[in-house]
Amino acid sequence: MEEVIKNLEDWTDPATKQMLQNLVERKRKYDRLKSQHQLILFVAVSFSCFYFYYVYRLIYLPHFHSVTALFSAFFDDRYNPFFFFALLAVYGLTGIWKRKADEAEEEFEALRREIIDKSKDLWDDGGSWKKRHIVFEIMKNHFDINLYHENK
Template identity: 45%
Template structure:
């Protein structure tokens, strides 16, 4: 369990601390997929640009007089096929990471909204209800998780 969540002894019960721990895990998972997707996206853009520039310089400029000669020159070099496959696979990886990022974001947002909806049940006593803002502030400051409002 995370140290700041463990320090919430009197303010929360064990179930609430476990829910806060799970929302932190989902947020970290979402952030991880978000950063990997961003890296894959920029790598795809960069590699695609380099590939098309290479094709332009090595195939399109010298053989621009005929499409058949351009196609023949493209097919004759096996490196073109491998670069094309690599670029397409990188594009597929980018889309796969985008889907995983969206799924992780939905899971994170659903659990965060569940905590917000159940806050009256999680902090039932009067003194717990008055001190819940310290828990919300700690989550916002340490993990950038907003438990005040359901909107992102």
């Protein structure tokens, strides 16, 4: 458990601390998957640029005078199928990682909204209800998690 969450006062019960810890873990998972998706997307775009430059330089420029020669060179090139299928695979990975990041975001947002909805139950007595803003500030400042409003 995070030290900041573990060191919350007695007005935050252990179940609430565990919910906050789960929220932090889901946020980290979402951030990790989002950054991995962006990295794979960057690789895909870079590889696309390389592939189109390869096709332009080694296939199109020497054979641009004839459509038949162009198609023949395109399909006779021994590296072209490898690059083409590698490009498809990388773009397929971007879709997979995007779905994973979206699922992680949905899990994170669902738990965040649940904590916001149950905040009256989690901090029910007078003293803890008045101090819940401290927990919200800690979550916002340390983990960049907004518990004040349901909207992102």
